[in-house]
Amino acid sequence: MSDRLRVSGLSKAFGAVPVLTGIDLEVPAGGLTALLGRSGSGKTTLLRIIAGFGRADAGEVRVGDRDVTGMPSERRRIGYVTQDGNLFPHLTVAGNVTFGLPWRARRRRHRVEELLELVGLDPSYAGRLPHSLSGGEQQRVALARALAPEPDILLLDEPFSALDAELRSSTRRAVAATLRATRTTALLVTHDQSEAMSLADRVAVLRDGVVRQEGTARDVYLHPVDLDVAGFVGEIVDLPATFAGATAATPLGPVALREHAVGSGLAHVRPEQIEPAEDGTEAEVTDVELHGGFGVVRAKCGPVQVTARWPTHLLPQPGSVVRVRVRGAAVLASGEV
Numbered sequence: 001m002s003d004r005l006r007v008s009g010l011s012k013a014f015g016a017v018p019v020l021t022g023i024d025l026e027v028p029a030g031g032l033t034a035l036l037g038r039s040g041s042g043k044t045t046l047l048r049i050i051a052g053f054g055r056a057d058a059g060e061v062r063v064g065d066r067d068v069t070g071m072p073s074e075r076r077r078i079g080y081v082t083q084d085g086n087l088f089p090h091l092t093v094a095g096n097v098t099f100g101l102p103w104r105a106r107r108r109r110h111r112v113e114e115l116l117e118l119v120g121l122d123p124s125y126a127g128r129l130p131h132s133l134s135g136g137e138q139q140r141v142a143l144a145r146a147l148a149p150e151p152d153i154l155l156l157d158e159p160f161s162a163l164d165a166e167l168r169s170s171t172r173r174a175v176a177a178t179l180r181a182t183r184t185t186a187l188l189v190t191h192d193q194s195e196a197m198s199l200a201d202r203v204a205v206l207r208d209g210v211v212r213q214e215g216t217a218r219d220v221y222l223h224p225v226d227l228d229v230a231g232f233v234g235e236i237v238d239l240p241a242t243f244a245g246a247t248a249a250t251p252l253g254p255v256a257l258r259e260h261a262v263g264s265g266l267a268h269v270r271p272e273q274i275e276p277a278e279d280g281t282e283a284e285v286t287d288v289e290l291h292g293g294f295g296v297v298r299a300k301c302g303p304v305q306v307t308a309r310w311p312t313h314l315l316p317q318p319g320s321v322v323r324v325r326v327r328g329a330a331v332l333a334s335g336e337v
């Protein structure tokens, strides 16, 4: 198993423009953490600094007990997989995977086979050139190349963004399985919340130069620290609310609160919390959007517009009247609390 990665107090400005302003982040040994941030939030800048390709203005990077902050990149034992894989076009798959490694021919052949198998490619791929591979296959070779020197840490910079939807999901699963099998400590950056949530053990949300929240994917989704994080990791529905301690009165009936509140404001819930219920509140369906196995239902409950997510077999007709209620507690409450 590889080592823990720890970044503390890391800051970086380009000229007068601060990009990272005190990043604290820890990836447990053998874990996969997704760093989620909007485009331009500084994700690549952070990865480049961790890898040793860029310098921070302040802060520290540690791999296990080693302080690697001032170390040249080639001594850090950190692997890096980029968006498009960046394979050497004139080298075969085997040549790419073993590039720069001092292995003798027999070990080389054996390791290439092992690594290709690990990333889900047939050994016959060893002699192929990158241009003859699909995008997903190229990313798997890039992963095999990054894993070949057995790095302590692997960094992945939006490695699936150039792939189409189907390939993206199969490549994601292959990469996640490979990382788990090798128990490589990995930090993946992405702006895609479903990618972060589906792949990683832990999710860290980067905003305004700092990590705003870090936790299990489930925890960040269900217990976001603020509205901005809540809206970034999923959809939210705002319900006008009158708070009365542990519950809020809303147009959709009572909603439990995680923290006691009084006064009035908004209770924020997730669309999948709004469910059909015979004894629920009436709402008029304005729109239904099918997404395969589930659908998005938009409905009006008095003056309030709500969005719900239901399994396809429960979807109502647009224009019909349904009865709904909120299941579970609001993820957040805001306003005059």
Ligand SMILES: Nc1ncnc2c1ncn2[C@@H]1O[C@H](COP(=O)(O)OP(=O)(O)OP(=O)(O)O)[C@@H](O)[C@H]1O
Pocket (backbone or CB within 6 Å): 014, 019, 037, 038, 039, 040, 041, 042, 043, 044, 045, 046, 191
């Ligand atoms: N070498 C540089 N010189 C000046 N500004 C830079 C440099 N590198 C990055 N920046 C700026 O720093 C900010 C963060 O860039 P970065 O590429 O780290 O963001 P990102 O979160 O990876 O974005 P994306 O998701 O779009 O790839 C951007 O505003 C970018 O223009």
